[in-house]
Amino acid sequence: MRFKLESALPFGLLFPSVAFLALLILAPIGQAFLLAFQTETGEFALAAFQRMASDTAFNEAVRNTFLLLLTIVPLQIVLALAMALLIHARLRGQTLFLYVFAIPMAISDLAAGLVWLSIFTERGYLNSILQSLGWIQQPLLLLSYQNPQGIFAAVVVAESWRATAIVMVILVAGLQMIPRDFFEAAELFGAGTLKRTWYVVLPLLRPSLQTALIIRTLFAFQTFAVVFALAGRTLPVLAGEAYTWYYSNRNPAVAAAMAFLILLLSLLATVVYLRVLQVREEERAR
Amino acid sequence: MASIRFESVRKVFGKVVAADDVTLEIKDGEFMVLLGPSGCGKTTLLRCLAGLERVDGGRVFIGEREVTDLAPRDRKIAMVFQSYAVFPHLTVFDNIAFGLKMQDRPRDEIKRRVAESARLLELADFLERYPAQLSGGQRQRVAVARAIVMQAAVLLMDEPLSNLDALLRLQMRAELKRLHQEIKATTIYVTHDQVEALSLGDRIAVMQNGRIVQCDAPMQLYDFPANKFVGGFIGTPPMNFLPGVVRVSDAKPVAVVGEAQIAPSAAFAPALALKNGQPILLGIRPENLVLTSSPQPNTIRARVLVVEPLGSHKLLTVQVGAEIAKVSVTPDERVAPNDDVWLRFDPEKIRWMDASTGETIR
Numbered sequence: 021m022r023f024k025l026e027s028a029l030p031f032g033l034l035f036p037s038v039a040f041l042a043l044l045i046l047a048p049i050g051q052a053f054l055l056a057f058q059t060e061t062g063e064f065a066l067a068a069f070q071r072m073a074s075d076t077a078f079n080e081a082v083r084n085t086f087l088l089l090l091t092i093v094p095l096q097i098v099l100a101l102a103m104a105l106l107i108h109a110r111l112r113g114q115t116l117f118l119y120v121f122a123i124p125m126a127i128s129d130l131a132a133g134l135v136w137l138s139i140f141t142e143r144g145y146l147n148s149i150l151q152s153l154g155w156i157q158q159p160l161l162l163l164s165y166q167n168p169q170g171i172f173a174a175v176v177v178a179e180s181w182r183a184t185a186i187v188m189v190i191l192v193a194g195l196q197m198i199p200r201d202f203f204e205a206a207e208l209f210g211a212g213t214l215k216r217t218w219y220v221v222l223p224l225l226r227p228s229l230q231t232a233l234i235i236r237t238l239f240a241f242q243t244f245a246v247v248f249a250l251a252g253r254t255l256p257v258l259a260g261e262a263y264t265w266y267y268s269n270r271n272p273a274v275a276a277a278m279a280f281l282i283l284l285l286s287l288l289a290t291v292v293y294l295r296v297l298q299v300r301e302e303e304r305a306r
Numbered sequence: 307m308a309s310i311r312f313e314s315v316r317k318v319f320g321k322v323v324a325a326d327d328v329t330l331e332i333k334d335g336e337f338m339v340l341l342g343p344s345g346c347g348k349t350t351l352l353r354c355l356a357g358l359e360r361v362d363g364g365r366v367f368i369g370e371r372e373v374t375d376l377a378p379r380d381r382k383i384a385m386v387f388q389s390y391a392v393f394p395h396l397t398v399f400d401n402i403a404f405g406l407k408m409q410d411r412p413r414d415e416i417k418r419r420v421a422e423s424a425r426l427l428e429l430a431d432f433l434e435r436y437p438a439q440l441s442g443g444q445r446q447r448v449a450v451a452r453a454i455v456m457q458a459a460v461l462l463m464d465e466p467l468s469n470l471d472a473l474l475r476l477q478m479r480a481e482l483k484r485l486h487q488e489i490k491a492t493t494i495y496v497t498h499d500q501v502e503a504l505s506l507g508d509r510i511a512v513m514q515n516g517r518i519v520q521c522d523a524p525m526q527l528y529d530f531p532a533n534k535f536v537g538g539f540i541g542t543p544p545m546n547f548l549p550g551v552v553r554v555s556d557a558k559p560v561a562v563v564g565e566a567q568i569a570p571s572a573a574f575a576p577a578l579a580l581k582n583g584q585p586i587l588l589g590i591r592p593e594n595l596v597l598t599s600s601p602q603p604n605t606i607r608a609r610v611l612v613v614e615p616l617g618s619h620k621l622l623t624v625q626v627g628a629e630i631a632k633v634s635v636t637p638d639e640r641v642a643p644n645d646d647v648w649l650r651f652d653p654e655k656i657r658w659m660d661a662s663t664g665e666t667i668r
């Protein structure tokens with residue numbers, strides 16, 4: 021009896037999360053798959069994908085998504101690492117740092133986009149401040165469609181503000197798992213802050229960096245609300261195009277194809293990270 | 307010059323006083339052993355010297371330079387951590403080379419010195435391995451190699467041989483001693499192993515509850531423990547302590563222990579004469595007790611409880627009145643459990659201690 025219970029227990033414990041995943045993730049994926057690959061008559065075809073790729077905004081959306089990813093992810097990793105190391109240094113007031121740094125995590129991405137919109141817009145906070153300081157005469161049109169670099173920069177700032185905290189939390193947790201001895205030994209044997217970070221902290225932090233990179237990159241492929249709030253469709257991105265296909269163009273099939281493309285890219289990125297940042301068995305602390 | 311000086315160093319963790327007003331001076335090139343029970347503050351003292359722990363009071367000097375507020379890497383110290391702290395992501399070679407690399411030494415110098423240290427610690431075959439692929443003892447030797455390769459003026463070792471088997475330990479002990487004679491680094495060496503302490507130390511500092519209770523040359527420490535704690539801590543088996551009362555008649559003191567009367571040597575008689583009627587502890591090492599089969603002056607009756615033949619000698623556990631004592635005798639001594647024997651005290655070898663404070667009477 022006891023034996024039976026024990027062997028059934030793991031499955032019992034797994035059941036809720038499996039059911040949850042099946043209902044809310046797997047089922048929609050299946051549905052999206054059918055939507056993307058099935059024509060109205062029920063045959064399997066790549067028509068939706070062809071339609072998606074032939075759209076004028078598509079190439080731009082792909083380019084923008086990757087540009088944003090390549091700008092934001094490294095920026096966030098560096099920022100988050102600096103913040104995590106600052107907290108880990110156990111300076112006075114470190115908990116305050118942690119709370120302040122973590123505030124953006126509590127804000128939804130659309131709200132974050134709107135916050136930054138109110139800052140960057142023509143009559144926003146930024147322009148008011150600059151004008152009252154007398155640094156500019158005319159308000160800067162940062163978010164104008166004639167100023168794509170301005171929009172891009174605003175999105176980068178807003179996205180970094182919004183999603184750096186999650187990376188930081190992962191890295192802080194990772195740092196706390198590393199025994200202090202290693203840092204002490206490094207310092208004692210003559211490594212200054214930079215060398216210590218490069219030769220000891222980063223290598224030992226690799227598992228956490230891997231997690232953070234995967235999460236951040238997946239988020240970056242899904243970047244949508246912040247861009248939408250700040251730029252509308254002036255700066256098309258993949259997730260935004262999926263939304264447009266669904267609601268504006270009323271074409272669920274192409275929207276699903278788009279979602280499938282994002283899923284594929286995410287999987288690919290995850291595999292790359294897992295490979296490149298792999299921590300070999302023998303390098304693990306025992 | 308790398309002498310070391312602790313001046314009234316104090317370190318507190320919450321309610322625990324891990325270093326309590328420690329003052330200790332270690333000469334340039336000296337090999338100082340720290341000995342003491344678990345939790346008495348040995349590691350804390352090393353960490354205060356290395357700068358890994360900020361002192362709560364007092365000052366630390368290396369040479370003539372005050373280092374109390376200096377960062378660890380500016381103190382020019384090499385250390386073997388009690389927990390090894392061998393980097394898991396680096397091979398044995400890179401672990402040993404770590405400190406030299408941080409100093410940007412030329413490659414061939416690093417190679418040569420790492421090879422030398424690895425040979426000394428018998429790690430030459432493992433240089434390409436990662437720490438997770440080593441046994442505990444091998445990992446500990448990597449930690450030792452990483453420290454000695456630095457040839458730093460100050461070398462701190464926190465139980466560096468604790469995890470090795472007896473034979474390797476014996477061998478490494480000799481290597482460390484030879485190395486010290488060669489390099490003459492000022493060394494502080496923490497150990498629980500008394501043999502290690504006695505064989506390696508120029509001096510031994512015995513710690514208890516964050517304080518240094520005695521710091522002396524090994525044989526001095528062994529022969530003249532400053533108090534009951536040191537006598538009971540040093541020596542395997544430790545010193546025996548028998549309670550007695552001082553009785554003075556005709557200005558001649560004796561200690562009454564049970565039915566027996568033990569007279570002190572001339573050197574201690576005046577001090578004891580001042581303690582008429584007071585309780586006293588009579589401390590004597592197991593090897594300084596002699597068995598006789600009949601009562602004589604300065605003897606005490608005892609009953610043999612256990613006989614342990616240990617090769618070079620026999621260890622007896624005997625009952626003296628209500629006390630248990632250990633006696634070390636030659637292997638050919640004919641003695642069996644339940645024998646009644648008399649123990650003769652060599653008055654020169656008795657250490658007298660105040661029964662209430664445990665301090666040795668000098």
Ligand SMILES: Nc1ncnc2c1ncn2[C@@H]1O[C@H](COP(=O)(O)OP(=O)(O)OP(=O)(O)O)[C@@H](O)[C@H]1O
Pocket residue numbers: 319320322323324342343344345346347348349350351388
């Ligand atoms: N970081 C710390 N926080 C709180 N208490 C500590 C800390 N480090 C040490 N202590 C306490 O200080 C005392 C001395 O510890 P220390 O590590 O110096 O002992 P030790 O003599 O090295 O013991 P062992 O022989 O077991 O290694 C102990 O009571 C310990 O619990």
Ligand SMILES: [Mg+2]
Pocket residue numbers: 348349350388464
């Ligand atoms: Mg210790």
